[in-house]
Amino acid sequence: MTVRITVVNTLNNSSIRMELEPYESVEDIVDTAAEYWGKDAGAYVLRKGSKLLNRGQTVDEINLSEDDVIELIPDPEGGF
């Protein structure tokens, strides 16, 4: 069953609504969000509650339901 969720970009607090099928993956969500917020957006991870989502997990497997909110967190790369 199709679910509509909100993805929040924690970098600028903007959000998008996304319509997802049960078989679609975390990778699909990251791809779509990165495309929406710009291709040079860098590396991101997604979190739902206190869990980081693995790229291979599907919408069904992470129990996404209607109106759930997940967050896109920029993944820092520096250190030098």
Next chain:
Amino acid sequence: MKAREYDTDRFDRMRRIPWLDVDAFHRARCLVVGAGALGNEVVKNMVLAGFRDITVIDMDGIVASNLSRCIFFRDSDDESTPKAEVLASRASELDPDVRITPIVSKVQDLENWDCDVILGCLDNISARLHVNSHAMYHKVPYIDGATDGFRGKVQVVLPGGPCLECSMNKSHMNVMDQRFSCTGNSMMYVPKMASEITTTSIIAAIQVREAMKIISGKPDTCIRNVMYYDGLSGTMQDYELSVGRGCPNHEEISE
């Protein structure tokens, strides 16, 4: 007992934390990958905490823009001065009993991964994945730090647990592709990223604190599994991570 004997032991105040195993710190063999901003802070904290056997690997020389974040570098240092050697030499001045071995090389050329803990102080995903895979293969705990301006993160990878690669997705691969495609050869382009000392200090301190827990035999108290820090709001949050399906570092588990 001599009067004020407690003031003659360098580690007396640390020994008052009952579970902290300072003697184990003395014995632990530690590998610090990267001698830049995080590397300086990590090594400083490790030496002060009593770690005495540290290997530091870095291929770069010192440039002026390092000086705002690197406690052991000086104006008189220049690009011909390897970061690893300077860091090893000056950090050793903090404690005469410490032995810091510098290796001036790419981490990809490192052959000896025989150590008790690895602290990652890197600036790119490619090198992180390299260290991550060796840490997983050799079953050595790996504590990775990263910063971007006022934001940072620490990920603790324990043998058998979720690793750096488990948390990555196509966006990380895209960043790696961009780094390599910029140069058009096998060299990698690493853009200059925003960085400042307070966030660097916090992330490095947390990395060393996690190493102290592991070496003290308390890995169960470590960050599980990734901690994100936001210096603007002054918040930090731990997030759980599971082993990634198809992660090459967990093939035995995934199958």
